[in-house]
Amino acid sequence: MSxxxxxxxxxxxxxxxxxxxxxxxxxxxxxxxxxxxxVGYVNGIMPALKRYYLDKGDREGFLDAIARHNIRYNITQxxxxxxxxxVAAMEYQNTQHEDYPTETIAALKTAMQGPMSGIGDAIFWGxxxxxxxxxxxxxxxxxxxxxxxxxxxxxxxxxxxxxxTLLFVGFNLGEDFIVNAYESGIMGVVTKAINTLGLxxxxxxxxxxxxxxxxxxxxxxxxxxxVQPFIDDLFKGILPLGITLLMKWALDKxxxxxxxxxxxxxxxxxxALIGLV
Amino acid sequence: xxxxxxxxLTAIGYFVPYTWNWYHGQCMTERPLxxxxxxxxxxxxxxxxxxxxxxxxxxxxxxxxxxGAMAAETVSATAIAxxxxxxxxxxxxxxxxxxxxPVGLAFNVLRTPIMTINYIVAPLWQKLADDGNxxxxxxxxxxxxxxxxxxxAVIIYFCVLLGAEPLTNLLASIPNWLMRGLQAGSGLLGAxxxxxxxxxxxxxxxxxxxxxGFTAFQYMGLPLVAIAVFAVCIIIPIALRxxxxxxxxxxxxNGGEEDFx
Numbered sequence: 001m002s003x004x005x006x007x008x009x010x011x012x013x014x015x016x017x018x019x020x021x022x023x024x025x026x027x028x029x030x031x032x033x034x035x036x037x038x039v040g041y042v043n044g045i046m047p048a049l050k051r052y053y054l055d056k057g058d059r060e061g062f063l064d065a066i067a068r069h070n071i072r073y074n075i076t077q078x079x080x081x082x083x084x085x086x087v088a089a090m091e092y093q094n095t096q097h098e099d100y101p102t103e104t105i106a107a108l109k110t111a112m113q114g115p116m117s118g119i120g121d122a123i124f125w126g127x128x129x130x131x132x133x134x135x136x137x138x139x140x141x142x143x144x145x146x147x148x149x150x151x152x153x154x155x156x157x158x159x160x161x162x163x164x165t166l167l168f169v170g171f172n173l174g175e176d177f178i179v180n181a182y183e184s185g186i187m188g189v190v191t192k193a194i195n196t197l198g199l200x201x202x203x204x205x206x207x208x209x210x211x212x213x214x215x216x217x218x219x220x221x222x223x224x225x226x227v228q229p230f231i232d233d234l235f236k237g238i239l240p241l242g243i244t245l246l247m248k249w250a251l252d253k254x255x256x257x258x259x260x261x262x263x264x265x266x267x268x269x270x271x272a273l274i275g276l277v
Numbered sequence: 278x279x280x281x282x283x284x285x286l287t288a289i290g291y292f293v294p295y296t297w298n299w300y301h302g303q304c305m306t307e308r309p310l311x312x313x314x315x316x317x318x319x320x321x322x323x324x325x326x327x328x329x330x331x332x333x334x335x336x337x338x339x340x341x342x343x344x345g346a347m348a349a350e351t352v353s354a355t356a357i358a359x360x361x362x363x364x365x366x367x368x369x370x371x372x373x374x375x376x377x378x379p380v381g382l383a384f385n386v387l388r389t390p391i392m393t394i395n396y397i398v399a400p401l402w403q404k405l406a407d408d409g410n411x412x413x414x415x416x417x418x419x420x421x422x423x424x425x426x427x428x429x430a431v432i433i434y435f436c437v438l439l440g441a442e443p444l445t446n447l448l449a450s451i452p453n454w455l456m457r458g459l460q461a462g463s464g465l466l467g468a469x470x471x472x473x474x475x476x477x478x479x480x481x482x483x484x485x486x487x488x489x490g491f492t493a494f495q496y497m498g499l500p501l502v503a504i505a506v507f508a509v510c511i512i513i514p515i516a517l518r519x520x521x522x523x524x525x526x527x528x529x530x531n532g533g534e535e536d537f538x
Contacts (some may be wrong), residue, residue, distance in 0.1 A: 026301045026302075028419075030464065031419075033475050035397055039417065039418050040418065043418050046411060053462030059409065071408050071474060071477065072474055082313070111505070114504065117501070118500060121341075133334055136334075143324025143327040144327060145327060145354070147327055148311045148327065148330065151308070192483075192516070192519060193519075196515070197509065199479065199487050200486040200508045203491035204489025205474075206487075207495045208494055210462030210468045211470060213462050214368075240468065243465060245472075247469055248475045250472070258396050258420070260469050264465040264468065264469065267462065268462025269461075270458070
């Protein structure tokens with residue numbers, strides 16, 4: 001006779017940590033002074049990092065973990081907590097195993113962003129918000145304050161429930177999955193698979209996030225022809241791709257991220273000034 | 278109520294729900310329906326505020342920040358337009374077309390340079406992260422977030438103080454090349470975040486998958502969810518083959534039976 005572990009049946013210590021994380025992920029997109037949302041993410045996952053590294057005296061591991069999570073993150077907030085739960089479980093596993101591949105944590109985080117955001121955006125921004133707004137707009141009438149109140153409540157109830165539940169789902173998933181991977185000895189295979197998935201998704205996200213095209217037109221046989229279509233015929237998106245890989249190279253060489261940000265915006269304005277974009 | 282008082286109240290009616298929204302996990306309080314109600318309430322006519330909010334919410338129903346690209350800056354457009362309607366008695370429809378729309382578009386472009394100003398403190402964040410300063414990082418998050426939103430509130434204050442017509446004239450006078458340049462620049466900014474990730478996950482053996490993902494999106498126009506599914510479908514067989522290889526190696530090492538024929 002086995003006792004099926006309920007979703008929320010976790011040791012008190014785990015629950016406390018997850019609750020702390022839940023309280024800290026609200027301001028995920030509040031401050032934006034690092035790679036996208038890294039400020040929010042590091043602050044959000046801090047209870048896990050503190051518990052698994054700092055409180056155990058592993059200051060170096062703590063600092064490594066912070067650096068590891070100081071990267072781009074963007075998942076719809078109501079469903080993003082699944083990532084926090086998973087990462088918390090993975091960070092714990094990292095402290096348990098010497099050879100734990102830490103870049104896999106970043107890879108998994110990255111790989112999740114696309115699909116989870118797709119689901120989250122569709123469900124919450126697409127459906128829940130629109131339904132809540134439609135119902136609330138019905139209360140506007142000649143100015144009833146019930147309208148905005150209803151809007152907020154109708155959205156927040158499903159949002160908070162999902163946010164809280166998925167946090168535990170992620171944590172349970174992480175624990176079970178990774179423990180099994182280690183026990184059956186297939187950790188290396190799993191790691192490679194996750195890293196591959198992560199890099200593939202980064203490729204897709206490069207295409208979806210980085211936008212750049214030339215707006216200039218040149219005089220060809222008396223007619224003004226735009227240049228960008230020719231570049232597109234060569235390889236669609238070659239400019240954003242090239243710029244991203246250039247950024248990778250620059251960062252490898254130690255370029256400062258802030259400098260890179262100003263540089264790119266400056267380049268954009270400069271190119272517009274001379275008429276290329 | 279003096280003009281500057283009305284402008285101040287507008288700025289507050291903008292700042293409070295806007296900050297609340299982003300501090301509490303995007304609870305929708307930055308949407309027009311709520312912001313307009315707040316501005317309307319502060320300017321003395323909450324009912325009119327709600328009506329403005331209803332109209333603006335309907336117009337902006339499709340304008341959402343999905344994946345970082347937004348068609349218009351709805352919050353400031355709502356605050357300013359509602360201010361003119363409630364505080365100065367501007368006609369609602371006129372406010373929607375002549376104020377909300379241009380403000381929404383112009384402020385959308387303004388987001389990039391303002392965000393750039395925020396990056397000035399990025400080295401401070403980096404230092405806090407490198408030092409593992411937990412309290413410092415949390416304070417940074419709160420202060421930086423509030424400061425940036427205050428900056429926006431100040432801009433809103435001056436815009437409302439300016440008045441409806443001078444504002445629209447000012448917006449129309451922004452040089453086209455500057456708008457295009459900022460838009461181009463903001464499109465490029467994603468390359469940095471991507472560059473950091475690529476750097477982290479890059480390895481010569483797996484490099485091909487990066488280009489696979491990129492091309493799948495560019496040429497096949499597949500949504501990220503679909504690409505993820507395709508990716509998993511490719512990667513699982515590969516992983517299973519890797520597993521076979523691992524087991525093969527194990528059995529060869531153990532000098533075991535030749536059971537792979």
